[in-house]
Amino acid sequence: MTAGGSPLLEQLVGDFEAECADLDARVSPLDTGAWGTPTPATGWDIRDTINHLAFFDADALLAVTDPDAFSALVQRVTVAGNDYVEQRTLEGRSFDPAQVLGRWRTGRVALAAALRGMDPGARVPWFGPPMSPASFVTARLMEVWAHGQDVVDALGQQRPATSRLRAVADLGYRTRAFSYAVRGAVMPEAPVRLELAGPEGQTWTWGPPDAADVISGPALDFCLLVTQRRHRDDLALTVRGAAAQEWAAIAQAFAGPPGAGREPLS
Template sequence: MSEPLSVFDDLRAESQELDELVQDLGREVWARATPAPRWTVAHQIAHLAWTDRAALLAMNDPDAFAGEVEKAVAAPDSFVDDGADAGAAQEPAALLAQWRDGREELQKVLRGAAAAKTRFPWYGPPMSAASMATGRLMETWAHGQDVADALGVVRPPTDRLRHVARIGVRARDFAHAVHGLPAPGTEFRVELVAPDGQAWVYGPDDAPQRVTGTALDFCLLVTQRAHRADLGLRAEGPDADRWLDIAQAFAGPPGQGRPPKGAAR
């Protein structure tokens, strides 16, 4: 699948959907716990605002962003949490305004850079403007899932998941690398059922190893918003099976993921 420039519109739509979930929440709900350990609803939005600022810095001042990467490397266990803590300490109205302003500024910069071949630094591999937008959409959807879970809201899956699925597939070898594992020697076939019932397929048709299931389940897996045991994904082949245990679509070290439903936290 190609990476369409509509990802910018889809990023805006994904952000707006989450905005509508939180815009009228009272202070006590902003402080409600989400499935991420120690993170409240406010932490989720603060993290998105913080990461949008990081993306802007990477695109506008790569040298300054390199300093942020050094901080992340120096404090891998606290860097992200510290940023979320600082943002979550703000008044909800101020945090919401900060997130809105930052994501709109990022939209302008991303669209302005779309025609260029420039690749921008990130905490993982360098990315084009379209890939940066894909990453931001993936994070917005994933952290939005945490917020929705905290609020008891079921979000209907949309066609925007194609961006999350695509980055999850492309991050296969990266997921192995951050676990200190060699990448599989051949491509997998990934066949996903989209929200509209169509098929999203990746990899050669004759690949001996494959993953099948719904796009929603695959996206929940690669963003580590659900445990594999609670999803209907199927792996054929030992390497594909191992991948489903370690898959991640996000940059940085392996996440904690979510425990299986019913497991003690």
């Protein structure tokens, strides 16, 4: 690890911290009973959600600070062949909400500090392909935002969109090929143009301007699509072209097996 970081990495780590702080402010006032509120993620309550973030932050810190030890962890998980996420979820239920919250707070602070000191050109191992530090922290930011949406929905709250969504949308666009690969399929060669309206009037675009396939609409809605927090029918996205339609049906920005997605709200 080399000290120094980069302006981009610093910005992304700051966005990660801000997203964590927003979610922390929502769960910290909850009484013990409210931590048991079911979320839209089947079988998970709010405590499970925060525990999930805490234990993956711990794994992320290991990947950043001791790549060899993390690779050994991945090998053990692979050999065991059990559901690692389910195992850690069950472990987390032995902790009371205050302990879960404390572990999440301590772990994310340590992770942010470690990420800030990384060489921007380094590669960080993960459960999927290795990533640059910038991509790695973006993935953690996406996880906090997506699971934060589960908590927001569980509590019946509203959460305003922020400019931090640009990083989530960027990850969503860059994981188009992964959305196919995780399903054992090959991404079509046809490029897809992404045209999003940011929450403060910005226009964010990816892909060639002359692409025949286009997805356009609010950045929030695209982020909800690629994190599978809303069904396509509940989003104000315009999808034009066969390749864009196909991708929109399977878009997945998070690691792991193909997600089941969510049922339409109405």
